Amino acid sequence: MGTRFEVVVGGDDEVHLRTAAEAALDEIALWDERLSLFRRDSLLSHINRSAANQPVRLDPDTFALFAACRQVSLASQGAFDPTVAPLMTRFGLHPDRSDSIAEPLIGMQHVILDDSARSIQFTSTEVALDLGGIAKGHALDLAAACLRESNVSTALVHGGTSSIITIGSPPGCDGWPIRIAHIDEPFTVELRDAAMSISSPTGRMLDTEGESHGHIIDPRHGAPSRSASLAATIGPSARDADAWSTALLVLGTLPTALPAELTAMVFSGDRRLIDGPLVSTLLRMSDTPPMEPEPCLTSTVAPS
């Protein structure tokens, strides 16, 4: 996933905490190996190579990921769409890949998910998937499940600081304080047993044909998204938060189909709130930097 993941866990037994954090990071590394577009031996590369020729059988966790892709794509009317992969390559966002699809088919209608056979198939060889908008969240959900299974009751896991999942809260706090910056009025969110995702096109900038643009491509128009400067989503699932923050950045507004369990905000190009609640019970406006939690342990991994 090309980013740095970090786990912060709290408790008394350091040996146990380190072991549990390591298991969570192993889970993330496993999903990085499986979902990477840049590894020839990943499951995603296998799907992109084979799914046009025959259905590819999937395990339940991977099938659930693709089912979530289908759901968010449908609800966002294509603003989130993993079939955007060939366009990403065209815009230079896959610098290590030299393959290209001349006339790509964009849209999840070209991806057949068979719920009973638990398989995925493409309608054409002109289809390819990029899970960059959801893979981090998926890995975080499963990493958090690992931590819970190890009876960890205080934890924060993040991928590249833009996708975060929390368990419980640090000692003396109501939640894990997370500061959202790069907007007109920065504020702090306190997360407790919740996930959050931030999407912004400025996270990575590229120059194509003399024009500077961000790394989020609008699948509907085949061009870099310019609708908003930042989208933030908070909800129980890091996977859904991740996919929806990408969709909202492309949409530039909150659609009626946004799931009720998600709290979301979209900010304009001049960094002002376009859509979403100013403050909810989850949010605390603040001009001061958040408290720094005192972790008993920090472990890191940076899958390439």
Place this chain on the structure above:
Amino acid sequence: MSHIDRRSFMKRTGGGIAALSLAELALAAPPQTDTPIRIGMIGVGRQGRAILAELQKLDAATVTHICDSDERRLNAGVRRAPEAKPIADYRALLDNGAIDAVVIATPTHLHRAIAIDAIAAGKHAYCEAPLAGTIEDCKAITEAARGAQSVFQVGLQARSNPVYQLARTFFLSDSVRDLVCLRAQRHRKTTWRTPGGSPEREKRLNWRLDPEVSIGLAGEWGTHQFDVFHWYLDRYPVRVRGGGGVRLHRDGRTIHDTIACDLEFADGAILQYQATLANSYDGRYEVLYGSNAAIKLGWSHGWMFKEADAPTQGWEVYANRQQFHNDEGITLIADATQLASQGKLKEGVGLPQPSLYYGLEDFVRSIIEGSPPTCPADEGMRASVIGILTNQAILEGRTLEVDESLLKGH
């Protein structure tokens, strides 16, 4: 360079490296059958679950049952393979006539009983490596597999890995020339611990840290890498020595988290091996140094580094190259012909599937086509014995001679 194999190989191929055309290096097609092999998975810890994921890609196989004596692991296995029936006791699985084959991915010290029972039940078996935790257990399994009608394959994956197979072809064809020395390492920063929940489960799951049953880094990791050299050289070390200690994880463990050892061959060539749980730099690799070139193998990737005075071969003009600081490596690409014809040679760098997949594919192919397993029990036994002896040499702090009788069956 193997004194035996080079001559016979050259005779077979009718020359040296120039006889190796890219056309010879295509990946094999997956095995096909109308009636998929019904597999029972025994042991669904981390490695067992990785195996499940790779078996799912094989149309010629279907996992019908999963077995683990640990209830939580069994449940985790069921979540990943809901169609498979869960069984706690492996003997019930072996009694089931509707299972053709088993994959044994339990802790190493538990392999013996399961493998021998599986062979006795007439099941084809893929047994993870090392083959067992003691020399006696290794020999007992090998003895049981000898003469059995069923396939028995040991999970020393390098022998099925297309990159390693390709590199071996180059090695045997004289491109490395006179063997100078050998080196391998595995570095990974990890505690090697698994969270257990209760002290009893903690001890059971962390068998690799249990001095009663663990064969340490040399046995658990080294065996896989030592086997690469056994396979390439067609010979085994005559003496082993080494040392180790707990350099980072001072959590009460006695199993070394860092080791260094020498495995010496009869002609004086030495394999230097280092493994650590305290640092991850440069990961895992094996290198064979020759007077004409060095071959470096990195599991999914392989490279050849030629000496300036080594003869130039025609095929090199097609080769993909990678820079490593001051050296340029020629990438060894397993399905180069097809990719070159499509102008996609660069995309062929690295394997199209994880290495584990090829071992399982070969196992299923052996069952369907009756072909010999890529790593039969006696090869698995010999590699495991070397791993066990090296661990013993490290623990005892002395040089151990490898008695040839130890590498033979009973």
